[in-house]
Amino acid sequence: MHLPPGVWIAALAAALSAVPASVMLVSSARRRAGRRRHAHHLLAAGSALIALTAVAGLGVALTAHSQTAARLIALGMVAGAVTLLAGMLMLPGAADTGATALQHLLDGLAIAGSIWFLGWVLVTAPTRLLGPLTPEECWLLLLPLGVAGLAFGLTTMVSVRMPRPRGGSAGVGAGITAAALAGAGISGGVCQQWSGVVLASALLLPAGLTVIAVAARATDREPEPAEVDTTRRGAAVVFLPMVVLTGATAYQTLRTGAIGTAGALAGCLVLVALVGRQYLALRDVRRGARRLREREAHFRGLAHTDPLTGLANRRGMLRVLTQEAFNGEPCVLLGIDMDGFKSVNDLRGHDVGDRVLMEVGGRLRMHLRPGDAVARLGGDEFAVLMWATEDEAEAAALRLLDALGAPYEQGGGVVFLSASIGMATAETAAGDVETLMRNADLALRYAKLRGKSRVERYRPAYDRTLRRRTTLEHELRGAIERDELRVVFQPVVALPSARPVGAETLLRWTHPELGPVGPDEFIPAAEESELIAKLGRWVLDQACRRLAEWLRDGHDVWISVNVSPRELHAPDYVGQVAEALRTHRVPPQRLVLEVTEHAVATDRDELCRRLRALRDTGVRIALDDFGAGYSSLARLRDLPVDILKIDRKLVVASEPLVDVVVRLGHRLGLEVLAEGISAPAHLAVVTASGCRFGQGFLFGGGVPAEHLAAQLRSPRVPAAISAGQFDADGAAG
Structure with a gap:
């Protein structure tokens, strides 16, 4: 029995219309790269194989036995559908690794095997759902039906597990499923001489291939995920094959009393697929657990490690x-x-x-x-x-x-x-x-x-000491506003006459409850609490104001102010000094800013740049505490200083070193001032070295501005100096 020629011609025309979809996939593959290009090549090859198989099979069916044509169509459709499925798995996001693709394949086999067995039970005896239309001799069409079930299962798993958006990949899978069903319909219709099935399937085929071509191009707009997590979604889907297989097996056993060869084969297929899939899932879980432990150890290490030094935190x-x-x-x-x-x-x-x-x-x-x-x-x-x-x-x-x-x-x-x-x-x-x-x-x-x-x-006892330090920091914040601070001035004298020529500004603090607080206590507290800049501005203003008064009274003096490293680091300090000089109309050369030798040694290059900027305003720079053990005599030439103040320890301990420092300072064009002169013997050492300026308790300690002004009006040589006679060795006579 043969189908009418009109049906064959219509089916052949429909099959030929599937060729453009294959051509579309081939042309689009040329514009892709990497995994996308390989995927499009496979999809194009699978589409072309299915289309050509349909055309060739229907052509053979016109001149040869329908059974031969049906077998040709079935085998070609299986090969083309398998190629299409491989292309789908190559799409970005469908399966990033071979293991992921294998898991999808096993899940698809389980679903396909259960659906195929269900169909077998419904079509064969005793059910015979199709009745007299049951294909008794066309069992080869079970192959394309099985592939169609595999395509449905793979499409389901990929669509469920892919991250969003996943419309393109799902569309490709739906098109493959439709094409596989069309192939099964054409081969079965040719075998059974079902004209309606052949015609409907021939029309479904180009529709399925066109969906594949359009959806494949849509995947280019979907981002490519770094990894597909097969354990994230779709775990419940694996129970569907077991439910279907169990229900079909129970039905067949109740109706026939036996499972049958087909049931056993289907059960084995589904069982192998599920066991393999669960093994891969277990391996993924173990790998994930290992990664989790490694990450936990890594983050635990980060939580307990300092990232800069690599030490513990x-x-x-x-x-x-x-x-x-x-x-x-x-x-x-x-x-x-x-x-x-x-x-x-x-x-x-x-x-x-x-x-x-x-x-x-x-x-x-x-x-x-x-x-x-x-x-x-x-x-x-x-x-x-x-x-x-x-x-x-x-x-x-x-x-x-x-x-x-x-x-x-x-x-x-x-x-x-x-x-x-x-x-x-x-x-x-x-x-x-x-x-x-x-x-x-x-x-x-x-x-x-x-x-x-x-x-x-x-x-x-440190607890008490530090509690006092905390109290000092708190009380110091309002000391200026409460008028608890005052400045005193220690005279600087010319040697050997002991005539006052200048003064060093010193800060004193008397608290109403704590009493007098020494600078060795509140200055470090001010530096730690960031109050030193505020105190420094106040002291600079007081010193310039007093210096302006003394200059107006006709006294030829200069005044020095101690500057902390933190003040020098402030970007606006040079502007503060210039503003204080303008406000009180003080000649810049009359102001001396003192920096400690330790401050210069801490960051020499940058601090020298700051000191040069200060010297550009006209003020003079004094290096305080020279000889305390930080600076090098060889590098003294590079420092932008005008006055060298010899540390008290050097004055007291070593006459030869005082002589060396004085000679070196004069050789470098610096004025040299000896600090800590508290006894006639110290004065003798300093005078013998040729030092022109001195400072110390022998000439007076820190006194209020009014007292120093009185000394400037009528300078008196201290009694310890005027009464002493010095022999040639510099000792008091």
Whole structure:
């Protein structure tokens, strides 16, 4: 029995109309790259194979036996559909790895096997859903039907699991499913001589291939995900094949009393697919768990590690202290702070500061013993846990001071820093980690209070000292407004006449409850609490006002003001000085700004630039405390200073060094002023060296402006000088 020629011709024409879709896919593949190009090539090849198979099969059906044509169409449709499915899995986002593609394939096989078995049960005896139309001899069409079921299963799993948007990939899958069903319909219709099925399937085929071509182009607008998570969605879908297979098997067993060969084969296929899929899922879960553990370990490490230095951070040190500090072995916690580090950040930038901190961390590692723990607590503050007695830890801390105080060679210059260290033993903390860290911090703060660059052990008395320091910082904030501050002036005299030629401005504070507070207490407190700039502006204004009065009275004097490094680091400090000079109409050369030798050594290059900017306004610069141990005589030539003030310790201790410094200063064109002259013997040493200016208690301490004005009107030589006679050796006679 043959179909009418009109049906064949109509079906053939419909099949031929599928060719343009294949041509569209081929042309679009040329404009793609990477995975997209490979996917389009496979889709084009599969579409072309299906279209040509349909045309060739229908052509054979006109001249040959329909069974032969049906087999040809079935095999060609299976090959084309499989190629299309491979192309779909190559689309970006469908399956990023081979393992993901295999999981999709196994899920699709499970769904296809269960659907195929359900169809088998419904079509064959005893159900015979199609009745007399049951295809008794065309069992080869089961292959394209199975592929259609596989396409449906793969499309379902890919569509469910792909991240949004996924319309293009789902459309490709729907088109493949339609094309596979069309192939099964054409082969079955040819085999059974069903004209309606052949014609409908021939019309469905170009529609399916066109959907594939259009949807494939739409995938170009979808972002390419980094990874497809097969465990994220679609887990419930795997239960569908089991439900379908179980229901069909139960139905067949109840009606026939046996499962049958087809049921056994379908069950084995579904079982193998599900077991394989679950194995892959279990492997993914294990891999995910391993990644999770690795990430957890990584983030735990980050949570306890300082990212800049690679040392432990505060959390890491707290963990070590909690686990190990109170296990009975003697241990000491060192708190370390880098003195003057803020100046490095302010003057040289945070990049240089970060490199210095990295080198500090490296030096700490190099100078610790095995088993000791080191951490960066934050900023320029570090901590070291040592397994040692207090004496052993102190000796190690002194070695750390030397290591951390060495110059730091950085691009653009050398950075000089020192360190302060506070120590606390575990016995002082009574088993509490926070108390141990607080005790070490108190000892560290006390070390900074006592002059920095030193090691201090924790003592309970430090609590009282630091409570007073906190009180001073609080009360100092309103000291100017409450009129508790005053300036006094210590005379500077010409030598050997002892005639006053200038004065150094000194700040004094008398609190109504605390009483007189010394500068060695409130100046460090002002620097730590950022009040030093406010106090400096007030002192500069008072000094210029007094100097203007003395100059109007006809006194030939100059006045000096101490400047802290933090004031010099302020970008507007040069403007403040110029404004004070303009306000009080003071000649700039009458004002001397004093900077300490330690401040210059902290960041020499940047500070020299700031000092040159100040000298451009006309003021003079004095290097205070020269000889305290920081600067080099060889580098003195490069400093933009006008006056060299010899430190009191040098004046008292070494006559030859005073002579050397005075000669060198004069050779460099600097005025030299000797500080700390408090006895006639000191005066004899300074005078013999040729020093032209002196300062010290021998000539008077800090006095109010009115008293100094009286000295300027009627200068008197101190009795200790006028009554003394000096022999040739400089000793008092």
